[in-house]
Amino acid sequence: MFEENCPEHLDSCGDLDVLFYPENSLHLPFLEPIHTYLKSTYPDLKLGFSSPPFSHPSQGQTGAGLPDGEISRLRQTSRFFTNSSAVQSELAVVADACHFQIPHLPRVINVGHGLISKGLYYCRSPIVRRENLSELVCVPGSIHKHLLQDDVRVPIEVTGFIKSDLLFGPNAMGRPRFCQEMGIDQDKKIILFAPTFNDELSSIPVIQESIERFATSGTVVMVKLHHMTPVAWREMYKTLARCNEHVLFLEKHHYSGMMHAADVIISDVSSMFVEFMLLNKPVVLLQNPRLREYPHFDESNIEYQIRDAVHIAETFPDLERKVRRALECPEELSSAREHYIGELDHGRDGKSARRAGEAIYARLRRHGDGSAFITSKKRLPVFVFVEALTDLETLQASLMDIRCNALDHQLEIFLVTPSTIHSANSFGIRESHPLAKERMVSLPTALSLAEGDWAVLLKPGWTLPMNCFKWLANHFFWNKNAGLVKATADVAVARRAFENFLPSTAPPFLSASLSSILLTVGIGGNSKNDQLPSPCAMVRLSDLREWSASMSCPWTGDVIAELERSLTDRGLLSLSALDVFAYPHDKPFIIWDKKARLRVVEYLQGVGLMNEALALMKAG
Numbered sequence: 001m002f003e004e005n006c007p008e009h010l011d012s013c014g015d016l017d018v019l020f021y022p023e024n025s026l027h028l029p030f031l032e033p034i035h036t037y038l039k040s041t042y043p044d045l046k047l048g049f050s051s052p053p054f055s056h057p058s059q060g061q062t063g064a065g066l067p068d069g070e071i072s073r074l075r076q077t078s079r080f081f082t083n084s085s086a087v088q089s090e091l092a093v094v095a096d097a098c099h100f101q102i103p104h105l106p107r108v109i110n111v112g113h114g115l116i117s118k119g120l121y122y123c124r125s126p127i128v129r130r131e132n133l134s135e136l137v138c139v140p141g142s143i144h145k146h147l148l149q150d151d152v153r154v155p156i157e158v159t160g161f162i163k164s165d166l167l168f169g170p171n172a173m174g175r176p177r178f179c180q181e182m183g184i185d186q187d188k189k190i191i192l193f194a195p196t197f198n199d200e201l202s203s204i205p206v207i208q209e210s211i212e213r214f215a216t217s218g219t220v221v222m223v224k225l226h227h228m229t230p231v232a233w234r235e236m237y238k239t240l241a242r243c244n245e246h247v248l249f250l251e252k253h254h255y256s257g258m259m260h261a262a263d264v265i266i267s268d269v270s271s272m273f274v275e276f277m278l279l280n281k282p283v284v285l286l287q288n289p290r291l292r293e294y295p296h297f298d299e300s301n302i303e304y305q306i307r308d309a310v311h312i313a314e315t316f317p318d319l320e321r322k323v324r325r326a327l328e329c330p331e332e333l334s335s336a337r338e339h340y341i342g343e344l345d346h347g348r349d350g351k352s353a354r355r356a357g358e359a360i361y362a363r364l365r366r367h368g369d370g371s372a373f374i375t376s377k378k379r380l381p382v383f384v385f386v387e388a389l390t391d392l393e394t395l396q397a398s399l400m401d402i403r404c405n406a407l408d409h410q411l412e413i414f415l416v417t418p419s420t421i422h423s424a425n426s427f428g429i430r431e432s433h434p435l436a437k438e439r440m441v442s443l444p445t446a447l448s449l450a451e452g453d454w455a456v457l458l459k460p461g462w463t464l465p466m467n468c469f470k471w472l473a474n475h476f477f478w479n480k481n482a483g484l485v486k487a488t489a490d491v492a493v494a495r496r497a498f499e500n501f502l503p504s505t506a507p508p509f510l511s512a513s514l515s516s517i518l519l520t521v522g523i524g525g526n527s528k529n530d531q532l533p534s535p536c537a538m539v540r541l542s543d544l545r546e547w548s549a550s551m552s553c554p555w556t557g558d559v560i561a562e563l564e565r566s567l568t569d570r571g572l573l574s575l576s577a578l579d580v581f582a583y584p585h586d587k588p589f590i591i592w593d594k595k596a597r598l599r600v601v602e603y604l605q606g607v608g609l610m611n612e613a614l615a616l617m618k619a620g
Contacts, residue, residue: 016079017045017364019089021102023052024063025070025227027095030112030162033353034093034360035078042361048079050087052101057228091364097130103516106466109363110134111356112162115141115274115344116303118201119296122147129524132474136363138356140164143302143343151524153477157359160352161345164278166256169350178257182248189219189327192262196270197226200294203268203286204233210316211237211266214323215246222258224250226270264326266319269303273310278345280337282326283310286319306344309336381412381450381541382469383443384458397585398460405466414446443559447545455544457560459535462489462582465515471523471580472538478524483543483572484564485526486534487582488518493532495592497522497578509600511583511590518581525578529568534560535582543567 018038020031031049038045051071057063066074074080081087084102092105095112102108110131113121120127122144131137131152139145140161148156166172179186193211195203215221223237241249250258259275264282267273269291273283285307291297298304310333311326313319325332341348347355382402384395395415402411417440441449456469464487465471475485488494497518537560547566564574583590591597604613 015046016048016087016089017091018047018360019081019084019087019092019102019105020047020049020078021051021084021092021094021098022049022066023094023096023098023101024057025066027098028066028070029166030095031093032074033162033165034111034357037353037357038361039077041357045364048081048087048089049074050081050084052084063228091360093360094134097127097133099130099133100517100520103520107363108134109136109138109360111138111159111360112140114163114271115144115161116269116271117147117298117301118269118303119294119298119301123298123301124150125296126524128152129474129478130520132470132523133520136359138359140352141342141344141346143340147302151478153474158346159355159359160347160349161275161278162352162356163255164275164345164348165350165352167259167275167279168348171256172350173257173260175257175261178254178261181257182254182261184220184248184261190262191219191221191323192224192258192265192276193221194224194265194267194270194272194276195226195229196268197228197230198269198294200290200297201269201288203266203288204229206286206288207266207316207319209236209240212240212244212247213320214266215244217246220246220248222248222250222254222262224254224258224272227252263330264323266323271303274303274306274344277306277309277337278341278348280334280341282330282333283337284313284319284322284326285310286313286316289314302344306340309333309340381414381446381452381454382456382458383414383416383446383450384460394461394585398458398462401463402458405464405468412450412452414449415440416443416446417441443548447541447548450541453541455539455541457537457539457544457563461585462487462535463511463515463585464536464582465519465580468536468580469538471519472536472577474524475526475575475577476538476540479526479573479575481571481573482575483539483567483570484560484574485538486532486560486564486574486576487536487580488532488576488578489534489536489582490532491590491592493527493530493576493578494518494581494590497525509589509596509603511581511588514590515581515583519579523579526575527578529574530576531561531564531574532576533558534576536580537563539563539567543572 020035022028022031035047035049039047051066052064054065054067055063071080085104087105089105090107092102092108094108094110097110099108117123119125122128128148128151131148132154134154137148137152137154137156138159139148139156140158142158145156145158176186178184184190191214199205211221211223223241225234225237238249241247259279262276262281264284265273265276266284266286267276268285268288273285277283311322313322346352384398384402399413402413454473456472468487472485472487476482488497494514498514544563547563550566568574589600591600601613601617604610
């Protein structure tokens with residue numbers, strides 16, 4: 001058994017190679033098998049788990065964290081940290097876009113969302129763009145990779161559906177053993193009823209207790225509900241199972257056995273019907289009449305595109321006919337199912353966790369060299385406007401930030417001035433000063449020397465999110481008519497965006513916290529042609545050259561503003577990236593109102609920064 005033998009607040013207690021971060025119990029079937037594989041194959045790796053504080057699922061919310069029983073079980077084989085911020089890890093592995101809770105761990109690998117979309121994943125969705133926060137995304141099949149490529153610019157690796165290792169691996173439970181353990185006569189027909197939970201999608205409101213009509217002396221009905229199924233529905237089926245010996249209510253640990261034992265599945269838009277299809281056995285779906293009322297309904301999603309391989313019923317009598325036919329002719333749609341199976345689940349050999357584990361280990365061996373982030377080998381020239389030549393300390397700090405920030409790009413930095421004189425000594429910089437080696441040139445000279453496709457115009461003295469050039473470049477990828485993409489520096493805009501994303505959450509005190517939240521929950525968000533000033537903007541190098549050539553005096557004021565007007569006059573878009581929030585070096589706090597100011601004062605006093613607290617009180 002592994003125990004935490006030192007206080008969690010000590011970072012040294014959580015120095016890991018790989019942290020597995022299940023945001024809730026649904027993620028464990030994807031993360032635990034990889035942990036098991038890495039632990040047995042690479043015993044020297046330091047592995048551990050953490051999760052957010054536990055809350056029960058309710059009112060359509062998935063809930064968060066792990067119950068005490070799950071945590072106790074994990075601690076039998078690994079370390080578990082109740083406070084993820086105590087952990088420093090080379091890599092974090094998640095089973096969803098769960099970066100919000102672990103912003104201090106920049107290297108994240110995402111290993112799965114299941115097999116279908118439900119209007120959220122494997123489709124053109126703002127949520128899908130969060131995948132770009134990972135350095136690698138592992139997906140079940142080739143169809144999933146194809147559907148993600150329009151929005152995801154990080155490497156995507158097809159490793160197989162990890163949960164299906166329970167179906168195809170050496171420990172899969174076959175029908176004979178399952179029936180023996182559950183007391184089921186193998187000669188009987190077995191129907192698995194596995195509905196989803198959403199009001200508009202679930203077959204439960206249509207079927208309700210009528211599922212009992214399938215339970216006869218010759219047929220057993222097994223009921224397996226989603227963990228988010230409303231309590232009233234769950235109790236209804238538990239009561240049904242207690243009162244009818246031919247109805248069984250199953251729990252999650254029955255997964256492998258129930259799938260192999262069942263002759264047919266009755267479902268709706270649950271991912272279970274696709275998982276069952278992987279065994280090439282018949283599927284019957286009962287369509288909820290409110291299906292199209294579902295907020296994210298999209299008939300182009302995977303779960304609707306593969307329906308030529310299943311039986312569809314509109315009413316309960318129709319369902320009875322379709323189930324009877326599926327039991328009598330299980331091979332009827334076999335070839336149609338086979339057509340999709342290979343695209344949905346790569347391998348189907350019980351080795352999906354192994355492939356994902358090897359993909360993670362390969363990234364781990366790169367030791368954070370940033371190569372995972374590089375989407376282009378072309379150099380990215382970054383132009384730094386030196387507007388306060390006497391403030392060399394600010395300029396030096398900005399250059400350091402740029403170099404630490406740009407994990408995904410090779411940089412070519414020019415210190416651009418309005419003068420044609422480009423000697424560092426001309427600005428009072430001695431040879432011993434760190435800036436003496438930088439190239440100080442005029443804008444036309446910089447443009448003649450620069451290589452690559454992109455340019456970033458950057459004013460010194462501003463803090464930007466880690467890897468900000470990647471986030472800016474993504475907006476060009478997602479908006480084909482974009483001409484300029486700016487960082488957002490207006491606190492009022494950031495506040496509105498923050499409140500839209502997280503309306504029930506109190507605003508953070510730290511500018512860095514706000515920056516992290518906006519990136520994580522709002523990636524890809526932007527406002528168009530707002531003419532807002534910005535200290536940082538990305539533009540195509542060709543457009544910058546064309547604008548510069550058209551100006552008799554290229555630097556007459558705010559270059560970003562002048563460039564913005566020129567590009568929008570040409571019909572191109574100027575975008576303020578809401579996921580790239582810039583704030584001044586000397587403004588570590590965002591103060592939105594008097595109450596927030598008082599909370600910050602209390603915080604500063606609590607950490608012993610009395611002078612800063614006093615200054616803030618006087619400023620208020």
